[in-house]
Amino acid sequence: MRPRFALLAALLTILFLGAPAMAASSLEGAWQLQVGEFVDGAGQRVDYGEARLQGIKVLDGGTFAFTTTRDGRFWAGGAGSYQAVDGRYTETPRMASFALEGDGQYRFDYRLEGDTWTLERRDAQGRVVEREVWRRMPAAAANAHAR
Numbered sequence: 001m002r003p004r005f006a007l008l009a010a011l012l013t014i015l016f017l018g019a020p021a022m023a024a025s026s027l028e029g030a031w032q033l034q035v036g037e038f039v040d041g042a043g044q045r046v047d048y049g050e051a052r053l054q055g056i057k058v059l060d061g062g063t064f065a066f067t068t069t070r071d072g073r074f075w076a077g078g079a080g081s082y083q084a085v086d087g088r089y090t091e092t093p094r095m096a097s098f099a100l101e102g103d104g105q106y107r108f109d110y111r112l113e114g115d116t117w118t119l120e121r122r123d124a125q126g127r128v129v130e131r132e133v134w135r136r137m138p139a140a141a142a143n144a145h146a147r
Helices: 003-015 139-146
Strands: 029-039 045-047 053-060 063-070 073-085 088-096 106-113 116-122 128-136
Antiparallel strands (some): 029 045, 029 053, 053 063, 063 073
């Protein structure tokens, strides 16, 4: 198994043991990051493509796990529970490779159009501080990444 996906496999194994089902089934599956951007600690906008970031996220039965690489090396990962209700997607990480912000929940507005899932997270003033566009991975592609 590729090292960058070893963490994802371990997180999924831990999370799916007894996890409560809270998810919108339309989001379940494996997703590959297409484009995105976030505002860093200095208030600067960082484009995922320019930063050479790639990511995979898996959602199943109310749990999520993701891993992000930069230039093919591990950059960040996390796993926990999620809810998706009325265009709002909330992640509650139980483990992460980074310090959690605020109350430890990440709240996004989302749109699902076919196999394209767009997320936007805003700060208290309503400014977009994170935007991600994900594409659903076909089952065969998702299985190939796990090898």
